[in-house]
Amino acid sequence: MLKQLGLVSLLATAIFPVYASQHIVVVPSCLLTTTIDYKTLATQQNFSLITTSDKGIDQLVEAKQVMRKKECGGFMDVTQAWNSYQTKSIAKNKAKSFLADHLLATQLSSTKEATYDIKYSTQVNQLIATINPQDMWSDLTTLTKFPDRYSRGDNGVKAAEWFKSQVETLAKNNGRNDVTVYFVQTGGYKQPSVVAKIGNGNDPAAVIGGHMDTLSSSWELKPGADDDGSGSVTVLEAARVLLNSGMHFKKPIYLVWYAAEEMGLVGSQYVVKDFQAKKIPVDAVMQLDMTAYEYHNEPTIWLMDDYVNKDVSKFVETLISTYVKVPVKHSRCGYACSDHASWTQGGFKSSMPFETEMNRDNPDIHTSNDTMDKLSLQHMHDFAKMAVAFAVEVAEPVV
Template sequence: MNLRRAAWVSSTLATCLVGAAHAGPKVWVSVGEDAYRLLRRAGADIEQVELHTLPVQAPAAEGSSKLVRRDESVYLMRVDSDALPRLSQDVHQRLNRCAGYVMHASRAQGRQELSGFRAALLRQETAGKVNYEIDNQAEVNALLPQLQESNVRSTIVQLSTDYKNRYYATHYGVNASDDLVKTWKALAAGRADVTVKQFSHNWPQKSVIMTIKGTTSPKQIVVIGGHLDSTIGNTQEESIAPGADDDASGIASLTEVARVLLSSGYQPRRTIQFMAYAAEEIGLFGSAAIAADYKAKGKKVIGALQLDMTNYQGGTSDYTMITDYTNAAQNTFVKNLAAYYTPSMVVNQGACGYACSDHASWTRNGYVASFPFESLLSQDNPYIHTPQDTIDKSGNNANHAIKFSRLALAFAVELGSDGPALLTK
């Protein structure tokens, strides 16, 4: 990631990242314990460090069904922005996960956001706003056979080969967003209840949102998202960053769900939104902006599902439910969906650390989010963030990604077909 390429002010992070040729500016970031150690080991120029703690639930051991509650150390600091591309690579290579940091406009904003994040996590421990009964079997079972692996595969190939990269600051990243709008609008042709729009940011790439308006409870929103951008360690305009798994696969999995829902004429009671987030790889920027905007406007997102990497099956598990910075009640619902609609699938549990993907943006803003991942974190795709993140690393098929389409479709219909009568007091 080249953070000297652009200058912007994000509506939620509002950080200027313009630097000189030899050194970047100091920026405020928050990182988890492991990422903090990597920054120190790399000799990053760090100052004004302060410790915060966030309550999370994590498996007692990777893959374990037993969860333990712990306080995770999170460090707020000023750091040279040029250290962040190296941090992103080290987090992937040494910690087997992505991202790992969130930017803040100032120390005061960082403190405020971390305090709000802690409060949101504590509230979620006792949250129970939605009845997660599986009660739309006829609708789901009628739609599941319409999902096609070939369509998912085709989308992965298109996104990973039509552009040299999909980085948030390159013209390829901009084109990927513009082209996805056209693709989704074509799927929605003839549906007056469906809109496809871009969500503009103060950086070049835009996020994309498809909305299927609910018939009776349109103000209640079900979100299914993944990130559109791709990166290698120090992404330039002409860098080769195909991002077939990270995250063309997630966009492909959710696009196939949208295709089936639209082509079948399905009309949800609640509003369903499909989102392709911009700029995830530089600190969850796109999803953070959207989630903060929804919170500011009082939008009622009853559940968000994150699809970030769905097509590399690194081990025997089919889904790994990420338990930290997600909602326990909705996680149980997603696991129940997997057991009911895909009973042969093996479900494990894992933790991915602070700010590892876009689900954290929804959780940070007080919403309920879940993140089913493609493998145990120790067995994740070793090729992501390199020019070798191509579909051949997944056998030139989308057999794993289609499983996530099935899970996401069940999630969309089971929540989307319900209405306010199912909200608990």
């Protein structure tokens, strides 16, 4: 570990923006080791704000694989937010103020109050009956044939193009002229995120997403079947069911495939920034990151209790009990473990259902062994039911 910044360099950091080869990162302090090249800018609670290089990001990625079962396995690259951040007082240290505001924003979003009810059981049951597990398996087979879906490489771009093409074809085949599919660029990363909007309305939307990227296949293939091929395919099946149904909704539905999640939730932060810039209102967000691995064949769907909104999570629990009819239990990440944290940080109400308890998740993720033979199609099917129910109940079908 490098020494902390001196006063002169800290002031310089507070004045001048950080460029592409440098990163500002919020990280659990326990993740920082002597093998990571970084400089500490500020510390609060159990988190540190650091500056590091591209190499340091790769080192953090390696470290989080080792530490992820200890509530210490993730980080958030906040470079974009740092560059646009303005302190409320010039007397305040930018780093300390930034970290304090970052942590406060998460807390405020988590406690926002909202009310959700089960209203459209006829429509939900009609749609979930049309979910096709074999289509999901076929899509996942296609997705895992990429050597990787790395956000800095051409395969990551090809994966994004594949998802975009899939939704565009669905819209065309169903004669839907109310579907818009577009890329959101991801700063210094090649891979863009893919956003599909169903409906022309401007009411507060339902958002369902998963990340499509994997780590690099430089040393070994990275099929990413579970992480997060499973979640990405679950989102795609929700899109297929919604578009094939011919159903229209009072509120728009956004389906999102995020880029560069593995590199610090980068793609989702750019998507959230895009929503904010366009003043797109959002009612509720669901993140699907790993939906197909069962620990000892346990069908339970787990809800993460941190970096989420309590009322949205409560609603998702009701959806599972009502429509999926499998056990629901609660766990926690202990850090910003997936893209829902970007929405929470941005002031939106999010949720994070997960395949297992956090410390019993798939041991093969981020390796060449993250393959389909380890997965449960039934578990992924259950998550698809939940996702479709979420979309229908939040977006409200026109009846």
